[in-house]
Amino acid sequence: MLRQLLSGDLPRSRSLTALLVVIVLGLALAPFLTSGARPLNTAATICVYIVLVASYDLLLGYTGIVSFAHTMFYGIGAYGIGLALARVDEPTWGVAMTGLGLALLLALALALVVGLFALRVQAIFYAMITLAVASSFAVLASQLSDFTGGEDGVTFSVPHVLSPAYRLVEREVFGRHLDGRLLTYYVVFVGCLLLFLFLLRLVNSPFGRVLQAIRENAFRAEALGYRTMVYRIWANVLAALTASLAGALMALWLRYVGPKTSLGFEVMTDILLIVVIGGMGTMYGAVVGATLFILAQNYLKDWMAHGAAALDGVPVLAAALHPDRWMLWLGLLFILSIYWFPVGIVGKLRLRAWLAARSLR
Amino acid sequence: MSLAPAVPSADVQLPATRRDIAPLLLVPALMLVTLPLVGSWSTWVTLTVAGLAMGMMIFIMASGLTLVFGLMNVINFGHGAFIAVGAFSATLVLLPLRHWLEMDSLPSNLAVLALAIVVAMLVTALLGWAFERLLIQPVYGQHLKQILVTMGGMIVAEQLIHVLWGAATIAVPLPTALRGALLLGDAAIDKYRLVAVAVGLVVFIAMYLILNRTKIGLLVRAGVEHGEMVEALGYRIRRLFVLVFAAGAGLAGLGGVMWGLYKETLTASMGGEIMVMLFIVIIIGGLGSVGGCFIGALLIALVANYTGFLAPGIALVSGIVLMISVLLWRPAGLYATGRG
Amino acid sequence: MERPTPNMLAPDPAAHQPLLRLTGVHTHIGQYHILHGVDLQVARGELAVLLGRNGAGKTTTLRTIMGLWRASSGSIHFDGSDITRLATSAIARAGIAYVPENMAVFSDLTVRENLVLAARDGPLDTARVDWICGFFPALRTFWHRPAGNLSGGQKQMVAIARAIVEPRKLLLVDEPTKGLAPAIVHSLMAAFRELKAQGATILLVEQNVHVVRALGDTASVMDGGRVVHAGPMAVLAGDAALQQRLLGLSLDTQP
Numbered sequence: 001m002l003r004q005l006l007s008g009d010l011p012r013s014r015s016l017t018a019l020l021v022v023i024v025l026g027l028a029l030a031p032f033l034t035s036g037a038r039p040l041n042t043a044a045t046i047c048v049y050i051v052l053v054a055s056y057d058l059l060l061g062y063t064g065i066v067s068f069a070h071t072m073f074y075g076i077g078a079y080g081i082g083l084a085l086a087r088v089d090e091p092t093w094g095v096a097m098t099g100l101g102l103a104l105l106l107a108l109a110l111a112l113v114v115g116l117f118a119l120r121v122q123a124i125f126y127a128m129i130t131l132a133v134a135s136s137f138a139v140l141a142s143q144l145s146d147f148t149g150g151e152d153g154v155t156f157s158v159p160h161v162l163s164p165a166y167r168l169v170e171r172e173v174f175g176r177h178l179d180g181r182l183l184t185y186y187v188v189f190v191g192c193l194l195l196f197l198f199l200l201r202l203v204n205s206p207f208g209r210v211l212q213a214i215r216e217n218a219f220r221a222e223a224l225g226y227r228t229m230v231y232r233i234w235a236n237v238l239a240a241l242t243a244s245l246a247g248a249l250m251a252l253w254l255r256y257v258g259p260k261t262s263l264g265f266e267v268m269t270d271i272l273l274i275v276v277i278g279g280m281g282t283m284y285g286a287v288v289g290a291t292l293f294i295l296a297q298n299y300l301k302d303w304m305a306h307g308a309a310a311l312d313g314v315p316v317l318a319a320a321l322h323p324d325r326w327m328l329w330l331g332l333l334f335i336l337s338i339y340w341f342p343v344g345i346v347g348k349l350r351l352r353a354w355l356a357a358r359s360l361r
Numbered sequence: 362m363s364l365a366p367a368v369p370s371a372d373v374q375l376p377a378t379r380r381d382i383a384p385l386l387l388v389p390a391l392m393l394v395t396l397p398l399v400g401s402w403s404t405w406v407t408l409t410v411a412g413l414a415m416g417m418m419i420f421i422m423a424s425g426l427t428l429v430f431g432l433m434n435v436i437n438f439g440h441g442a443f444i445a446v447g448a449f450s451a452t453l454v455l456l457p458l459r460h461w462l463e464m465d466s467l468p469s470n471l472a473v474l475a476l477a478i479v480v481a482m483l484v485t486a487l488l489g490w491a492f493e494r495l496l497i498q499p500v501y502g503q504h505l506k507q508i509l510v511t512m513g514g515m516i517v518a519e520q521l522i523h524v525l526w527g528a529a530t531i532a533v534p535l536p537t538a539l540r541g542a543l544l545l546g547d548a549a550i551d552k553y554r555l556v557a558v559a560v561g562l563v564v565f566i567a568m569y570l571i572l573n574r575t576k577i578g579l580l581v582r583a584g585v586e587h588g589e590m591v592e593a594l595g596y597r598i599r600r601l602f603v604l605v606f607a608a609g610a611g612l613a614g615l616g617g618v619m620w621g622l623y624k625e626t627l628t629a630s631m632g633g634e635i636m637v638m639l640f641i642v643i644i645i646g647g648l649g650s651v652g653g654c655f656i657g658a659l660l661i662a663l664v665a666n667y668t669g670f671l672a673p674g675i676a677l678v679s680g681i682v683l684m685i686s687v688l689l690w691r692p693a694g695l696y697a698t699g700r701g
Numbered sequence: 702m703e704r705p706t707p708n709m710l711a712p713d714p715a716a717h718q719p720l721l722r723l724t725g726v727h728t729h730i731g732q733y734h735i736l737h738g739v740d741l742q743v744a745r746g747e748l749a750v751l752l753g754r755n756g757a758g759k760t761t762t763l764r765t766i767m768g769l770w771r772a773s774s775g776s777i778h779f780d781g782s783d784i785t786r787l788a789t790s791a792i793a794r795a796g797i798a799y800v801p802e803n804m805a806v807f808s809d810l811t812v813r814e815n816l817v818l819a820a821r822d823g824p825l826d827t828a829r830v831d832w833i834c835g836f837f838p839a840l841r842t843f844w845h846r847p848a849g850n851l852s853g854g855q856k857q858m859v860a861i862a863r864a865i866v867e868p869r870k871l872l873l874v875d876e877p878t879k880g881l882a883p884a885i886v887h888s889l890m891a892a893f894r895e896l897k898a899q900g901a902t903i904l905l906v907e908q909n910v911h912v913v914r915a916l917g918d919t920a921s922v923m924d925g926g927r928v929v930h931a932g933p934m935a936v937l938a939g940d941a942a943l944q945q946r947l948l949g950l951s952l953d954t955q956p
Contacts, residue, residue, distance in 0.1 A: 066508050123504050124436045125648075128640040135637045136681045143677060265633070269516065276509060319524045328520035335513040338506055339499060579818050583807040590805040593767060594863070595793035595821050 005197065007204040011284060013353035016346060020284060023291050027189060031182045032174045038298070041253075044185055046294045047192040048250045053274045054199050054286035055242035061281030062203050063235040064215030066123060068268055069114060069130035070243055072137045073107045075263035077244030079141070079148065080106070082257035086149075086156035093159050100248050104241055111240035115233040138263040153258020162187065162252065188249045195242055200283055202238065211235055212281075273330055277337045279344025288345050293330075301326055384652075384695040388659050395667045403547035408666045414554035416662030417561020418623065420655050422616030423639040423646075424568065425609020431585045431649020433602050435497055436504065439511035440613055440639065441632025442492075442518035443485045447614025448533075448621035448631060449526050450484040451477040455533055462536040470536035474622075481618045482611040488518075489610025493603050515633060522629040531627045557619055564612070565655055572651065581605060585649055641680050645687045647694025656695055657687075718781065720745045720871055720902050721766070726775035728765045735761045737926040738775065743871070743919075748893065748903045750913050750934070752948060753923035759906045760802055762923070763873045766904075767799045768792045780870060794821070796870035800877060802906075804860040808849025812840055812859055815848050819863035826867070833862045836892040854885035861889065865896060872896070872903045878912055890916060910950065914938055922947045 003010065011017040026033065030043035052074055059065045080103020085091045114133060121129075141148050148154070158180075160166055166180035176182065202208055214221045214228050222228050251257050260266070270293065278289020301323035308321040320328060341348055392409055399405040426440045454477035455462065461469045496514050500506040535553055542549040572578035580601055584591045592598050620635075621627045642661055646653025661680050669676040687695065719742040728736040736758050743749040751759050764770045766777055768789040777785045784792050793799070807815055817825060834841045837858035843851055848859055857877055864872055878886045886909065893903065893916055907913050913920070913934075920937045922930040930937070930947055937943060944951050 060505075064505065066505060124430075124508070125644070127436075127508055128644060132637055132641050132644075132681050132684065136678050139677045269512070272509065272512065316524060319527075322524075325520055325524060327516055328524065331513050331516035331520060335496070335510060335517065338510050338513065342506075576817065579810060579814055582809050583818055586807050586809060587805050589769060589789075590801070590807070591818075592789040593769070593793055593799045593801075593805075594819050595790050597788070597790045 007197075007201040009200055009204045009283065011350075013349045015353070016284065016288075016349040019288060019349075023287060030189075031185055032176055040181070040185060042294055042298050044188050044253045045250075046291050047189050048246050048253070049270075049274065049290040049294055050287050051192045051195045051199075051246040051249075052243055053271050053278070053290050054196055054283055055239045055246065056271050057275050057280060057283060057286050058199060058203065058211075058242075059235060059239045060275060061279075061283075061285070062208060062215060063211045063232060064123075065232065065235070066127045067130045067236070067239075068127060069110075069134040070239070070271060071263055071265070071267045072134040073111065073240040073243040074247035074250075074267065075137075075141065075257075075259075076103050076107045076110070077247030078251035078257045078262040079103065079247075080244070081248045082154055082156055082251045083148065085158065086154045091157045091159050096159060096252075100245075103248065104244055107240045107244040108237060111237045112233065115236040134263075134268075135265070138259055138265075141263055142259045149258070151259060153256055153261070155256045158184070158252060158255055184253055188253050191249050192246070195245060196283075196287075199242065203283060207231070207234070215281075273334050275344075276334055277341075277344055279341075279346035279348075282344065282346045282350075285344045285346040292345075296326070296330075381696070384656050387695075388656060388663065391660065391663055391667075395671070398671055399667070401547075403549070404670070406545060406548035406550065408670055409663065410550050410554050410558070412663035412666035413659060414551075414557040414561075414623075414662075415666070416659035417558050417564075418616055418620045419635075419638065419642055419662055420561055420658035421564050421619065422613050422635065423642045423654050423658060424564070424651055425606075425612040426639055427643040427646060427649055427654045428581070428651060429606055429609045430643070432581055432588075432605050433497075435501075435606075436507055437492075437497070437511045438508050438636070439492065439496070439513075439515035439518065440609075441634075441636045442515045443489060443610040443613035443632070444617035444620070444635065445522055445627075445629055445632035446488055446518060447481040447485040447611075447617035448627045449522055449531070449629075450614070451481040451618040451621065452526070452531055452533065452627070453477075454480050462534075465537045467538040470538040474536060478615055478618055481614045485614030485617075486607040486611035489607040489613075490603060492610065493606040497606070519629045519633065526629075532625060533621055533627060534625055535622055553623065557623065560615075560619060564615070565651075568651055577601075577604075638680060641684045643694075645684055645694055647691075647696040650694065650696035653694055653696035719743055720780055721904065722778045723762070723766070724776050724778075726762075726765060726772045726777060728761055728770055729773045730761070730770060735926055736765065736772075739923070739926070739928055741921055741928055741931070743902060743904050745902055746897070746900050747918040748897050748905060748916050749919045749921065750917035751904060751906045751921050751923060752908075752913065754949065757923040758926040759923055760875055761926075763799070763801075763875050763904070763906060766792075766873060767797065798864035798869040798872050800860045800864045800872070800874040802875040802879070804856045806848040806851075806856045806859045806863075808847060810848060811845050812848055812851070813844050815859055815863055816866045819866045822867055829866065833865060833892075836888050836895070837862060854881045857881060857885070857889070861892065865892075865901075868901070870902065872901060874903060875906045876908060877905075878907065878909045886912065 011020055027043055027047055030040055034040060034043070052070075056067075056070050059067055059070070077100070080101075081096050081099045084095050084099020084102070088095050110133075114130065117129075142151050145151070157163065161180060162184040163180040166183070168178035168183065172178075203211070210221065210226050210231055213224075214226070214231055218228050247262060251262070254261070274289035274293045275285065277293070278287070279285030304321050304323045304326055308318050308323065311318045311321060319325070337344065343351065395408075396402075396405050399408065422440075422444055425443070426437060430436055454473065458473045458476075461473045464470070492511075492514060496510050497507065500510055539553045539556060542551045543555070544550075570578075572582060580591060580596060584598055584601060588598050591601075617632065621631065624631075638661065642657040643654055644657075645660065646655070646657035661683055664679045664683050665676060668679045675682070691697070721741070721743040723739050723741040726736055726739040726741075727734070739758070739762055741751075741762070751762065753759050761770065765772050766779075766784075768784070768787055768791075772785055775785070776783060779792075779795060779797065782795070784795060787795070807818070810818070813825075816830065820826070837855075839851075839855045840858055840862055843855065848856065851859065861874070861877060864874070877889055881889070890912055893905070896903065897916075905912075905916070917934040919932065920930070920934050921928050922937075924947070930943070937947075941951055
């Protein structure tokens with residue numbers, strides 16, 4: 001039954017399985033294992049980023065397309081639901097769904113347009129065009145401040161069930177109030193879980209296999225009779241829609257949308273870093289990578305601050321360990337991963353398990 | 362004393378070479394068309410000079426990027442690092458010699474500026490060499506990894522700027538003699554913008570002469586077409602690659618210095634911020650074409666300035682609209698080199 | 702396979718060694734095994750012709766000599782040194798000039814610039830250029846035109862001119878007459894004859910039987926990635942049955 005759930009794509013490594021179990025359980029029980037706003041925020045961010053990166057892996061790892069427009073779709077989903085809820089007096093599910101629906105339509109339209117226009121050209125061309133389109137979109141979003149709230153973004157209220165004041169049951173369960181925040185968290189968690197399993201199903205289907213064939217050798221795939229353009233556009237559209245849904249969930253959790261959190265280039269670099277370090281073309285790489293990355297983003301900085309304090313006085317090193325410089329180390333790790341762990345953490349774990357299994361025979 | 366029979370004349374008749382002049386007319390045409398639209402001569406002059414100055418700086422920054430792609434088929438998503446590092450390296454000269462810059466003497470100002478430029482170009486050329494050996498060479502031919510690895514390189518470079526120069530932005534005021542404007546009738550023309558245009562023209566003419574009149578230039582142009590044959594003629598094409606890459610980085614450094622002074626502030630992310638525009642420019646120009654890059658840079662800057670005045674709403678997306686328009690006319694850019 | 706050299710006045714021991722010798726050369730391209738142990742020798746001053754059906758491996762042999770494809774095993778000796786593992790540019794600098802099948806003229810460069818590039822050792826030798834233009838007058842006509850504007854035959858002239866603009870020890874020429882008008886072929890043959898008279902060594906891949914018979918000193922026939930026959934041209938030319946067996950055609954066809 002587990003096999004079916006995971007669409008036949010098993011971890012294939014004891015260490016990886018253990019890691020995944022820990023992560024999934026941790027995320028599932030986060031409200032009860034932790035207290036305070038920050039850890040739960042971290043957990044929600046991890047859930048969303050898992051889906052965001054996994055949808056990018058669909059493009060990059062499985063179809064071999066480098067796109068810089070992914071955050072644009074993420075932002076569209078976030079803004080769709082956020083603006084809809086911000087513009088009405090009474091935030092209801094209906095309003096939220098309408099906003100989301102419109103956002104998905106926009107995402108679909110853009111994904112089709114960009115795909116049709118640019119997927120017929122060389123990869124480099126496509127990457128640059130998506131970069132140009134995404135950055136123009138980001139600029140538009142921050143300039144149309146009347147509509148989008150500009151640089152500062154927009155805060156909004158969520159449907160009553162999800163608001164902090166709401167209580168599902170009056171008494172505490174395992175020491176926690178079953179309030180709107182907790183419910184929101186589980187909406188996010190379950191939503192992300194379903195989206196992830198959907199992606200897993202997608203890449204393990206015949207469709208997914210054709211994508212991989214196209215990634216390996218587009219000419220050959222075309223010669224075998226597969227219309228590569230069509231598959232690429234499909235991959236583009238599905239990845240875009242999934243990213244939009246992830247964005248919507250994030251907006252619901254934060255009750256805020258803004259260009260920096262939803263459309264900024266920083267998000268794009270985060271996605272790239274995670275997908276490479278975690279392991280391209282594995283899906284589980286997104287899980288492991290996103291978890292490590294977000295945890296590091298939130299807690300590593302504290303350690304770095306300690307290190308910087310300890311090295312206070314040493315000119316360059318102290319500056320290099322300053323918590324704001326954590327991108328430096330991540331960037332170095334990223335470059336090293338491309339050379340030495342081209343298959344990422346997940347790939348490495350699987351390789352080790354496979355080699356171990358071979359040597360036993 | 363020839364043993365060969367006379368070559369029949371039918372073979373000699375070839376159509377006369379048609380020079381591709383259409384793209385060359387775009388910039389003058391644009392300038393002429395907007396004059397009546399703007400209405401006022403002085404405003405038009407101000408806008409045009411601003412556009413030309415910005416365009417020249419963009420050209421300087423983008424020229425290395427397109428040349429490297431044309432010759433080596435390498436796309437460097439970390440090119441912005443050279444721009445930022447160039448600008449910051451210039452402060453190693455500009456700040457200690459601040460006194461000379463504050464003097465209202467054109468010769469001393471220009472001397473310090475020239476020294477700063479030389480330092481910046483040396484540092485970035487060196488960085489470019491390191492970039493090529495450490496990041497580009499190992500992933501030769503794999504575009505996907507090139508994109509990722511060069512992006513990583515830019516992230517690291519940006520962070521290192523923070524580490525070495527501090528996290529704050531650095532102010533670099535214009536040299537005194539270059540502040541202010543000259544008056545041409547009613548029109549005010551910023552002195553610094555004139556300098557930028559002059560430098561840009563010098564760079565373009567120098568590149569043109571080198572590419573067309575020197576053996577190295579021949580090698581680069583031949584290498585863009587057929588690297589294998591250049592090797593078969595006995596030249597080590599790898600050395601050429603490294604040289605061109607370092608030169609491209611140096612040019613980006615020069616562009617960074619010019620642009621940093623234009624904005625009068627330096628930020629570590631200044632390179633990354635402008636990458637999108639550089640990509641649009643080299644796509645418009647045609648990947649690998651220096652001449653196309655020149656025209657593309659001027660076009661995008663002029664269009665941005667003109668629309669900023671005439672139709673501010675679309676000014677921000679004018680670049681991308683321009684790109685789409687050019688691609689609809691010529692799908693491989695203004696001058697296709699067969700690489701894009 | 703020894704051959705007496707034309708110049709018998711200088712008994713240089715090296716002169717008796719073949720200028721080029723391939724021994725057991727195998728070449729793999731990707732997963733395809735193209736050359737299956739090629740043995741080939743070219744003596745100094747001779748014009749050796751490499752024959753064979755399409756796909757026999759002739760171009761691959763030339764490219765392997767030139768280092769454009771790496772020999773997976775075997776050895777290539779040129780003028781006494783082992784060039785098997787050298788880079789292409791080093792092989793070119795050792796004195797080998799290559800005229801590829803697709804000519805590879807630089808279209809954006811003028812005829813003059815193409816030749817300037819090929820003249821590694823210094824400026825163009827005007828006397829030599831005059832001599833070359835003697836065979837190929839079209840070069841003079843289109844001297845300052847981009848090479849991309851030239852016809853196929855004229856491009857071939859540029860490609861060959863590039864290879865001989867400075868004296869080289871060995872010329873590798875891949876099917877120069879393919880698709881050319883008879884008059885141009887005539888010019889090319891005259892050029893090759895005069896080069897030979899000046900002591901150049903040429904390894905020529907050719908399918909044009911008239912050229913082969915008229916110019917070749919020795920003939921090596923390839924089939925399935927191997928050299929299956931090697932010997933003086935006279936031997937092959939005189940044996941019609943051998944020609945039929947090896948090439949599927951006769952060398953007796955008139956031009």
